[in-house]
Amino acid sequence: MEKENKDRTELGFFASLKEHPTTDEFVKGLWRENPVFVQVLGMCPVLAVSNTAENALAMGLATLFVLLMSNILVSSLRNFIPKQVRIASYILIIATFVTIIDYGIQAISVELHKSLGAFISLIVVNCLILSRAEAFASKNTVGKSILDALGMGLGFTFALFCLGLVREIFGNGSIFGVSVFSDNFQEWIIMILPAGGFFTLALWLLVFNYIKEKRTTA
Amino acid sequence: MNTESLGYIFINACLINNFVLAYFLGICPFLGVSGKMETATKMGGAVTFVMIISSMCADGIHALLVAINAPFLQLISYIVVIASTVQLVEMFVKKMSPALFRALGIFLPLITTNCAILGLALFQTNKGYDFIESLVYASGAGIGFTLALVLIAGLREQLDFAETPNMVKGTALTLLVAGILSLSFMGFAGLGS
Numbered sequence: 001m002e003k004e005n006k007d008r009t010e011l012g013f014f015a016s017l018k019e020h021p022t023t024d025e026f027v028k029g030l031w032r033e034n035p036v037f038v039q040v041l042g043m044c045p046v047l048a049v050s051n052t053a054e055n056a057l058a059m060g061l062a063t064l065f066v067l068l069m070s071n072i073l074v075s076s077l078r079n080f081i082p083k084q085v086r087i088a089s090y091i092l093i094i095a096t097f098v099t100i101i102d103y104g105i106q107a108i109s110v111e112l113h114k115s116l117g118a119f120i121s122l123i124v125v126n127c128l129i130l131s132r133a134e135a136f137a138s139k140n141t142v143g144k145s146i147l148d149a150l151g152m153g154l155g156f157t158f159a160l161f162c163l164g165l166v167r168e169i170f171g172n173g174s175i176f177g178v179s180v181f182s183d184n185f186q187e188w189i190i191m192i193l194p195a196g197g198f199f200t201l202a203l204w205l206l207v208f209n210y211i212k213e214k215r216t217t218a
Numbered sequence: 219m220n221t222e223s224l225g226y227i228f229i230n231a232c233l234i235n236n237f238v239l240a241y242f243l244g245i246c247p248f249l250g251v252s253g254k255m256e257t258a259t260k261m262g263g264a265v266t267f268v269m270i271i272s273s274m275c276a277d278g279i280h281a282l283l284v285a286i287n288a289p290f291l292q293l294i295s296y297i298v299v300i301a302s303t304v305q306l307v308e309m310f311v312k313k314m315s316p317a318l319f320r321a322l323g324i325f326l327p328l329i330t331t332n333c334a335i336l337g338l339a340l341f342q343t344n345k346g347y348d349f350i351e352s353l354v355y356a357s358g359a360g361i362g363f364t365l366a367l368v369l370i371a372g373l374r375e376q377l378d379f380a381e382t383p384n385m386v387k388g389t390a391l392t393l394l395v396a397g398i399l400s401l402s403f404m405g406f407a408g409l410g411s
Binding site: 040041043044045047048087088091092095096098099102103118121122124125126127130190193194195196197198199201202205206209210213 | 239240241242243244245246249290293294297298301330331332333336337340341344384385386389390391393394396397398400401404
């Protein structure tokens, strides 16, 4: 009972939602089990394409799409896929949807496709998607898997967006390409460079660790 | 230096555009198995080996896909080839050297989801490298990956003895160190220009 109470205070405003197991599948990915800040999964695209907020958002939504579709297919086929070849089958399912979104983005905006580069194709090896297929979708119903995919995908997009926003504001002096500082603002070139990606993610992790520590001591 | 020369391709993949520190490929093993120097070296060796083999296969597959005019199968066939290469390497190592097989353990099958390997296959196709160039590119990338992994493992072994605040411990600290390492690798940018 005591532990339950503690959990509730820790979760803050998600507390009431936690009592409904179905909504919990959705909510857990957003904060408590956030794929980037808590599970540290799928780091390659997080660091590589978060140099502007727009790129980060596009990448997050592309990943959300692949995650949702593969979770649906994996969970509906979960009784037909033999255990021995399940990982290979999951990778094939994921690769198919990645090919679809790759051609889709190319059709919508060639420019965006160029700036995301090979990282759209590399969604295939994003460990987040494979881990959700293996750890969740292969054991749960289609409905639950959809909620799980939406939660995890949005949590991933949120984390990417946090990074992209900070890196764009300081590295480019803009938000979504719109200038926010006066003309004599000196851009911090380092924020767009690879090193800036590592530093920004480290800073966000520090912020989240700080919040967590405050809550557990309070 | 001639950007087409084999020497440049090697140095480019290994140092100037290091796969881990400049392209952000293979971050998961970079953060996951870089705690100890010994495992880091072995992981680097295994990844380099798989990179070279899958790069050779990717070269053949690309030629085949161009011949039958089915570029949309590229991604799917590459990932299948990488997965089977890893399986093959696993069986080969098990048969030839059980000691090495035990030492590598779980890291061997996990190489399949290392994005550095799929990234390598995609990049060499995009750049239009021929067979020999791909081979040199793959070995450069593999050695660069091993170098980054060994460097961060050495730093992390030292950090274990440092007194750090609770808040910084774990991934955040590794990322900060990686950022500084990435900064120092930027010094190689002038090489070959």
